[in-house]
Amino acid sequence: MATLSDVARRAGVSPATASRVINGSSKPVTDELRERVLAAVAELQYVPNAHAQLLARSHRSAVGVIVHDVSDPYFAEITRGLQRVATDQGRLLMICNSYRDPDRELEYVELLRGHQVAALILAGSGYHDEAFTRQLNEKLAAYEATGGRVAVIGRHEHSGDAVMPDNRAGGYLAGRELCGLGHRVIGVVAGPRILTTTTDRLAGLRQALTEQGRDLPERRIRYAEFDRDGGAEATARLLDADPELTAIVALNDSMAIGALATLRARGLAVPQQISVVGFDDMPIARDVTPALTTVRLPLVDMGVRAMSLVLGAEVAAPRVEVLPAELIRRDTAGPVPLAARVSAGSAPRARRGDAAS
Amino acid sequence: MATLSDVARRAGVSPATASRVINGSSKPVTDELRERVLAAVAELQYVPNAHAQLLARSHRSAVGVIVHDVSDPYFAEITRGLQRVATDQGRLLMICNSYRDPDRELEYVELLRGHQVAALILAGSGYHDEAFTRQLNEKLAAYEATGGRVAVIGRHEHSGDAVMPDNRAGGYLAGRELCGLGHRVIGVVAGPRILTTTTDRLAGLRQALTEQGRDLPERRIRYAEFDRDGGAEATARLLDADPELTAIVALNDSMAIGALATLRARGLAVPQQISVVGFDDMPIARDVTPALTTVRLPLVDMGVRAMSLVLGAEVAAPRVEVLPAELIRRDTAGPVPLAARVSAGSAPRARRGDAAS
DNA sequence: TCCCTGCGGGAAAGGGCTTTCTCTGCGGTA
DNA sequence: TACCGCAGAGAAAGCCCTTTCCCGCAGGGA
Numbered sequence: 001m002a003t004l005s006d007v008a009r010r011a012g013v014s015p016a017t018a019s020r021v022i023n024g025s026s027k028p029v030t031d032e033l034r035e036r037v038l039a040a041v042a043e044l045q046y047v048p049n050a051h052a053q054l055l056a057r058s059h060r061s062a063v064g065v066i067v068h069d070v071s072d073p074y075f076a077e078i079t080r081g082l083q084r085v086a087t088d089q090g091r092l093l094m095i096c097n098s099y100r101d102p103d104r105e106l107e108y109v110e111l112l113r114g115h116q117v118a119a120l121i122l123a124g125s126g127y128h129d130e131a132f133t134r135q136l137n138e139k140l141a142a143y144e145a146t147g148g149r150v151a152v153i154g155r156h157e158h159s160g161d162a163v164m165p166d167n168r169a170g171g172y173l174a175g176r177e178l179c180g181l182g183h184r185v186i187g188v189v190a191g192p193r194i195l196t197t198t199t200d201r202l203a204g205l206r207q208a209l210t211e212q213g214r215d216l217p218e219r220r221i222r223y224a225e226f227d228r229d230g231g232a233e234a235t236a237r238l239l240d241a242d243p244e245l246t247a248i249v250a251l252n253d254s255m256a257i258g259a260l261a262t263l264r265a266r267g268l269a270v271p272q273q274i275s276v277v278g279f280d281d282m283p284i285a286r287d288v289t290p291a292l293t294t295v296r297l298p299l300v301d302m303g304v305r306a307m308s309l310v311l312g313a314e315v316a317a318p319r320v321e322v323l324p325a326e327l328i329r330r331d332t333a334g335p336v337p338l339a340a341r342v343s344a345g346s347a348p349r350a351r352r353g354d355a356a357s
Numbered sequence: 358m359a360t361l362s363d364v365a366r367r368a369g370v371s372p373a374t375a376s377r378v379i380n381g382s383s384k385p386v387t388d389e390l391r392e393r394v395l396a397a398v399a400e401l402q403y404v405p406n407a408h409a410q411l412l413a414r415s416h417r418s419a420v421g422v423i424v425h426d427v428s429d430p431y432f433a434e435i436t437r438g439l440q441r442v443a444t445d446q447g448r449l450l451m452i453c454n455s456y457r458d459p460d461r462e463l464e465y466v467e468l469l470r471g472h473q474v475a476a477l478i479l480a481g482s483g484y485h486d487e488a489f490t491r492q493l494n495e496k497l498a499a500y501e502a503t504g505g506r507v508a509v510i511g512r513h514e515h516s517g518d519a520v521m522p523d524n525r526a527g528g529y530l531a532g533r534e535l536c537g538l539g540h541r542v543i544g545v546v547a548g549p550r551i552l553t554t555t556t557d558r559l560a561g562l563r564q565a566l567t568e569q570g571r572d573l574p575e576r577r578i579r580y581a582e583f584d585r586d587g588g589a590e591a592t593a594r595l596l597d598a599d600p601e602l603t604a605i606v607a608l609n610d611s612m613a614i615g616a617l618a619t620l621r622a623r624g625l626a627v628p629q630q631i632s633v634v635g636f637d638d639m640p641i642a643r644d645v646t647p648a649l650t651t652v653r654l655p656l657v658d659m660g661v662r663a664m665s666l667v668l669g670a671e672v673a674a675p676r677v678e679v680l681p682a683e684l685i686r687r688d689t690a691g692p693v694p695l696a697a698r699v700s701a702g703s704a705p706r707a708r709r710g711d712a713a714s
Numbered sequence: 715t716c717c718c719t720g721c722g723g724g725a726a727a728g729g730g731c732t733t734t735c736t737c738t739g740c741g742g743t744a
Numbered sequence: 745t746a747c748c749g750c751a752g753a754g755a756a757a758g759c760c761c762t763t764t765c766c767c768g769c770a771g772g773g774a
Contacts, residue, residue: 005730114404286618414729
C-alpha cells in the first residue's frame with residue numbers, strides 16, 4: 001500500500017504539504033504543488049490509512065450503535081432514523097448486533113469505546129437481570145466519565161438520556177380494543193419474560209383487562225422467542241391449553257405472523273373465529289392477509305430522537321422522551337364470535353352449555 | 358481516556374509488559390506483575406485504543422462487505438452466511454449499505470481499503486453502465502494489487518472470484534411453471550432495467566416463454582423499484598394496460614408482495630383469477646396469504662461460499678461458483694382460468710367471444 | 715571458577731498520519 | 745537601507761500501541 005510519504009516523495013514535496021492538499025486544509029498551498037500532489041495520488045491510487053488518520057486526529061466522530069439485529073424490521077426502522085440524523089451531521093455509524101446476548105452487549109460497549117466513538121446508543125429491550133444491569137451501567141458511566149455521550153432506546157437501565165416507546169400504553173390499547181370487541185378469553189403470545197419490553201407491554205395489557213373486569217391468568221400467557229417461529233409455537237401451546245380462546249395478543253408483529261400461520265394451519269378463521277392483535281406495526285403488517293391489527297410505535301422517529309439527543313448539546317439533567325403508541329385497526333381483530341359470547345360468563349353452567357353445543 | 362502508559366505507570370511496569378499482559382502475549386510475565394497490571398486495568402477502566410492497535414499491528418484482519426441494504430431480507434440472508442464464516446475465523450465484518458447508488462459503492466471501496474480490510478465482498482446486482490463498471494474494476498484491481506482479496510456475489514463485473522445465483526435459470530423455471538399451468542398472457546413486474554439481475558432473470562423467463570411458443574413483448578414488462586411499493590405500482594400499470602393478464606412474474610419477492618396487495622385491492626382472486634410467481638424465497642414468502650410460489654435462491658449459502666473463497670487459499674485462476682435456483686410451489690400459482698383458456702388463441706374471433714361472455 | 719543459556723523485563727523503534735512550530739524569502743514600510 | 749510581517753513550505757513532535765532487540769541476572773555444566 002502506498003503511504004503518504006510515497007505520495008510526497010513522488011510529488012517532490014514534504015508529507016506535510018501532501019497531507020494538507022489531500023485533506024483540503026485551510027493552510028494555503030500553491031497551485032503547482034497542489035497539482036503535483038493530486039497527480040501523485042492518482043498515479044499511486046493512494047488511499048489514506050484510516051487507522052493512522054483516526055489515531056493522529058484523535059477526533060471522536062463516529063457513533064456506536066448496539067441493537068439486537070439490524071435485519072429485524074423493528075431495529076431496521078430505528079436504525080433508519082439513527083442513520084438519517086447521523087448522515088446529516090457527517091457522522092459514521094458503527095452498528096453491532098448483540099443478538100440479545102447480554103455478554104455480547106457488554107463486549108460491544110468496550111469494543112466501541114476502543115474505537116473512540118463520540119457517542120453510544122443502545123436500542124432494544126433491557127433485561128430483568130440485576131447483575132448485568134449493574135455491570136452495564138458501570139461501563140456506561142466509565143465511558144461517560146471520559147466525555148462519551150450515551151442514549152438508550154426502549155430500556156430503563158441507563159440514568160441518562162433515553163427515548164422510550166410507551167410500551168405499557170401500547171399494551172393497554174391492545175387490551176382495551178379487544179375488550180371493546182367483547183372478548184373475554186384472551187391469550188398472550190409473549191417474548192422472553194426476562195425482557196422489560198415483554199413485561200411492560202404485558203403490564204399495560206393486564207391493566208386494561210383488569211379495568212374491564214377481565215383477568216389475565218399466567219396460564220394464558222406463553223413465553224417464547226420474539227420471532228415468527230416463537231409466535232407460531234407459543235400460539236400452538238396456547239390453543240392446546242385453552243381451546244376457548246377468542247383472541248390473541250402477540251407482543252410483537254413477528255410473533256403475530258407466526259400466530260397467524262398456526263391459526264391458518266389449524267383452520268381457524270381470523271377474525272371470525274379468533275382475533276389477533278400484534279405490536280410494533282412493522283411494514284409487513286399491512287401485507288399479510290388478513291392485514292394485521294397492531295399497535296404502532298414511531299420507530300423511525302425513535303431513532304431520530306435518540307441520535308439528536310446524543311449529538312445535541314449536553315444538558316445537565318437527563319432527558320427522557322416518551323413516544324406514544326397508537327392502535328392501528330386492520331383486519332385481524334373482530335367482534336367476539338356469537339358462540340363465545342353466549343358462554344361469556346365464566347360460570348360453570350354457561351361453560352357446560354357451550355361444550356354441549 | 359486512560360492510555361497504556363497510564364496503566365503501566367500505575368502498575369509500576371513498562372508499557373511493554375503491560376501490553377504483553379493485556380494481549381496475552383506468548384512472552385512469559387511473572388504472576389506478580391501480571392496481577393498488578395490487571396488491577397491497574399480494572400481500576401482505570403482501561404480499554405485499548407483500537408486505532409492505535411490496528412495501526413501498530415498493521416494486521417489486515419477485518420473483511421469489508423458492500424450490500425444494497427442489510428435490512429433487505431435478500432441481503433440479510435446473504436450477510437448471515439458471510440457472518441457465519443467470518444465469526445468462525447475470528448474476523449470482524451464491516452458492512453456498508455450502498456442503497457444501490459454506484460457512486461456510494463465506489464466511495465465505500467475506498468473507505469474499506471482505507472480501513473485496511475483483508476478482503477472485500479460486493480453483493481448485489483451489477484449495473485449496465487460501462488463507465489461505472491470500468492471505474493469499479495480499476496479500483497478493485499488496485500486493491501488486489503496490494504494483496505487484497507475480492508469476491509463478488511451476483512454480479513458479472515469482476516474478473517476474479519464470484520458466486521453467482523443462477524438468475525437466468527430461475528427466470529426460466531418461473532416461465533416454464535406458468536406455461537405448464539396453461540398461461541399465455543404473462544406480465545412481468547421487473548426491477549430497474551439498469552440492473553443485471555433484472556435482465557438476467559428476464560432473459561431466462563423470455564427463453565422459457567419462447568420455447569413454449571409464447572412471447573414476452575416489452576409492453577407486458579413494467580420496470581420499477583425492486584421493493585414492495587415498486588411492485589404494487591408496476592402491477593397496477595400492468596393491469597391497466599392489459600386486463601387479460603392471467604399471470605404475473607415478479608422479479609423479486611418484495612415486488613411480489615406489492616403485486617399481491619394491488620391484486621387484493623382490485624378484488625382479483627389469487628390464484629383463481631390470476632397467478633403470481635415471486636423470486637428469491639425470502640422468509641416472509643411462506644407467511645403471506647396465499648403463500649407465495651417463488652424461485653428459491655440459496656442466499657445463506659451464497660454468503661458462506663463467498664466468504665470462504667475470499668478467506669481461503671489464493672488460487673491463480675478466478676473461481677466462479679454458480680448456485681442453482683429452485684422452484685418452490687406454494688399457493689399463488691394455479692392453472693389458467695377457464696375463460697382465459699377459451700380465448701387463448703390470440704385470434705380476434707376468440708377475443709370477441711370472450712368479451713361477450 | 716568461568717562461561718553459556720535462558721528467562722523476565724525494559725528501551726526503543728516503528729506504524730502512517732496530522733499539526734504545530736520553525737524557517738526562508740519576498741514585498742512593503744519607515 | 746534596514747526592518748517588519750507574512751505567505752508558503754518543511755521539520756519534527758506527537759497520537760497510542762506492538763514488537764523486536766537488548767540487557768541483566770540466575771542457574772547449570774564443564
